[in-house]
Amino acid sequence: MKNKAKNVVNYIIFAGITTMVFLTVVIIPFLYGVYLTLTDWNGIEATKKYVGIRNYISILNDSTFLYSFTLTLKYVFFSVLFINLIAFLLAYLLTSGIKGQNVFRIALFTPNLIGGIVLGFIWQFIFNNTLPYIGQKIGLGLISNSWLASPQKAFWALVIVTVWQYSGYMMMIYIAGLVGIPQDIIEASTIDGAGQLTRITKIILPLLAPSFTVSVFLSLQRSFMVYDLNLALTKGGPFRSTELVSMHVYSEAFLSQNYGIGQAKAIILFITVAIITSIQVYLSKKAEVEA
Amino acid sequence: MSKKVYKDYIKFFTVLLISLLYILPFIAVIINSFKTTNDIMANPLSLPTKFSVSNYVKAAEKMTYLRGFLNTLIITFFSIGGIVVFSAMTAYLFVRKKWKLNRLVFSLMIASMIIPFQAIMIPLVKIYGTLNLLNNMWTLIYMYWGFGAAFAVFMYHGFIKGIPYELEEAAYVEGATEFQTFWKVVFPLLKPVTTTIVILDGLWIWNDFLLPSLILISAEKRTLQLSTFYFYGTYTADYGLAMAALILTITPIIIVYLILQKNIINGILKGAIK
Numbered sequence: 172m173k174n175k176a177k178n179v180v181n182y183i184i185f186a187g188i189t190t191m192v193f194l195t196v197v198i199i200p201f202l203y204g205v206y207l208t209l210t211d212w213n214g215i216e217a218t219k220k221y222v223g224i225r226n227y228i229s230i231l232n233d234s235t236f237l238y239s240f241t242l243t244l245k246y247v248f249f250s251v252l253f254i255n256l257i258a259f260l261l262a263y264l265l266t267s268g269i270k271g272q273n274v275f276r277i278a279l280f281t282p283n284l285i286g287g288i289v290l291g292f293i294w295q296f297i298f299n300n301t302l303p304y305i306g307q308k309i310g311l312g313l314i315s316n317s318w319l320a321s322p323q324k325a326f327w328a329l330v331i332v333t334v335w336q337y338s339g340y341m342m343m344i345y346i347a348g349l350v351g352i353p354q355d356i357i358e359a360s361t362i363d364g365a366g367q368l369t370r371i372t373k374i375i376l377p378l379l380a381p382s383f384t385v386s387v388f389l390s391l392q393r394s395f396m397v398y399d400l401n402l403a404l405t406k407g408g409p410f411r412s413t414e415l416v417s418m419h420v421y422s423e424a425f426l427s428q429n430y431g432i433g434q435a436k437a438i439i440l441f442i443t444v445a446i447i448t449s450i451q452v453y454l455s456k457k458a459e460v461e462a
Numbered sequence: 463m464s465k466k467v468y469k470d471y472i473k474f475f476t477v478l479l480i481s482l483l484y485i486l487p488f489i490a491v492i493i494n495s496f497k498t499t500n501d502i503m504a505n506p507l508s509l510p511t512k513f514s515v516s517n518y519v520k521a522a523e524k525m526t527y528l529r530g531f532l533n534t535l536i537i538t539f540f541s542i543g544g545i546v547v548f549s550a551m552t553a554y555l556f557v558r559k560k561w562k563l564n565r566l567v568f569s570l571m572i573a574s575m576i577i578p579f580q581a582i583m584i585p586l587v588k589i590y591g592t593l594n595l596l597n598n599m600w601t602l603i604y605m606y607w608g609f610g611a612a613f614a615v616f617m618y619h620g621f622i623k624g625i626p627y628e629l630e631e632a633a634y635v636e637g638a639t640e641f642q643t644f645w646k647v648v649f650p651l652l653k654p655v656t657t658t659i660v661i662l663d664g665l666w667i668w669n670d671f672l673l674p675s676l677i678l679i680s681a682e683k684r685t686l687q688l689s690t691f692y693f694y695g696t697y698t699a700d701y702g703l704a705m706a707a708l709i710l711t712i713t714p715i716i717i718v719y720l721i722l723q724k725n726i727i728n729g730i731l732k733g734a735i736k
Contacts, residue, residue: 186552188544190552196605203585204584261480284669286671289690296490343727440578441581
């Protein structure tokens with residue numbers, strides 16, 4: 172019995188605060204959030220009515236949400252694709268022993284250290300002022316008007332800045348993977364007469380599978396959740412045409428005061444990301460084993 | 463042989479070109495931060511005609527830079543301090559005592575790591591708003607403890623598992639309590655993980671925008687990211703000032719990066735690969 176009491180005291184000393192903050196900041200709000208999606212609460216009135224799954228059904232008919240959701244999927248697809256392509260290319264070049272590779276690595280990694288708000292504003296200036304100026308000077312129609320003023324081009328502007336922001340980070344993950352490949356395997360393949368392309372596709376890529384798993388997972392997660400960059404670069408505009416899901420949830424809850432519906436949309440986002448990343452991790456782990 | 467040299471040149475210039483593209487936006491902002499708004503409008507590519515820091519002085523004053531900097535520093539410092547101390551102790555208990563409760567809380571923490579912040583923010587604001595705890599730096603710090611706990615406990619847990627128990631046993635023989643043993647014997651050994659956590663959480667909290675924007679309402683409590691955001695919104699037309707403000711905001715991080723680049727890159731990699 173005395174032992175039991177001692178255990179309780181030990182738990183409180185060592186894990187008491189962590190347990191309390193974890194429960195009150197993460198678990199309780201999350202569970203309460205799930206409950207909120209079943210109500211019609213507007214954030215102001217004290218009373219809220221239980222409405223069952225009506226919020227979820229109304230979301231399925233909400234064309235702004237469906238637009239934002241589809242746009243996010245498209246944005247995630249292109250961002251993840253280009254982040255990883257460029258990151259791999261850079262990592263490959265920067266492990267081939269060229270001059271100054273450390274300086275290049277450090278430079279390319281820099282955008283990743285800066286918050287999305289500042290990055291968004293920097294590029295807003297580039298897209299609104301610098302590029303149109305160059306475009307008008309040299310007569311290049313593609314950039315002579317601000318990309319952020321057109322819904323189509325503003326979307327690509329977002330993708331470009333996202334790729335710029337994260338490819339340096341993912342490059343580091345690929346570099347760590349490439350450095351870990353035993354040099355004798357590469358040499359053996361060269362002696363066997365493998366060309367550069369065969370070497371990349373048959374030997375380096377399969378051995379690099381774990382790096383792909385990590386890097387695709389991280390880029391998926393980050394691009395699904397993007398908010399700061401979206402806010403600073405396009406503010407969702409022009410005319411809500413580049414409002415990605417996070418920003419949509421934010422405006423539904425905090426600007427339109429539809430807390431129940433906003434939270435239901437957040438839960439849908441959560442489930443989508445959980446499913447997509449689990450499938451990705453499952454598939455890439457399988458590929459790792461086969462490789 | 464010369465074919466290889468030739469190839470290396472192509473590789474070198476490809477990388478050089480891409481790196482320049484990566485760095486150009488920063489250079490454009492730096493150059494324009496020394497120019498007047500009229501000069502920027504006339505030609506955003508021209509070099510400043512005379513060197514003047516007046517944009518910086520004005521921007522720092524209008525965005526209450528020093529205030530924002532101190533607020534961010536305090537919030538980041540206490541958030542990280544709490545995360546490190548509480549999570550290390552928790553992980554230690556979870557590794558050394560295989561109680562049911564410990565396993566339950568630990569699994570809950572691991573599971574919670576897939577919940578994105580966006581799925582918590584609405585009820586979070588509602589609950590802490592009802593309790594009248596918003597617009598308070600300590601509430602924000604408290605929340606960072608909560609959001610940082612799962613990952614930090616997970617990292618420490620993995621590391622402590624590899625520490626041989628014999629080291630602690632020696633301390634117990636000498637009559638030390640568990641609390642003393644942890645701080646004297648175990649915590650110093652955790653330095654590599656602590657470094658990783660300090661770097662990862664430091665970057666996250668220093669650069670975070672969404673959570674502080676929901677919690678901190680009054681202007682004098684704003685972090686650097688918040689004051690940059692509001693400042694830029696108000697002075698979008700005054701490009702010279704806006705550019706100087708952006709440079710002011712990123713300077714502290716860049717300085718730290720230049721000093722600690724190896725540690726920062728390693729820390730981020732370790733966090734990613736887990």
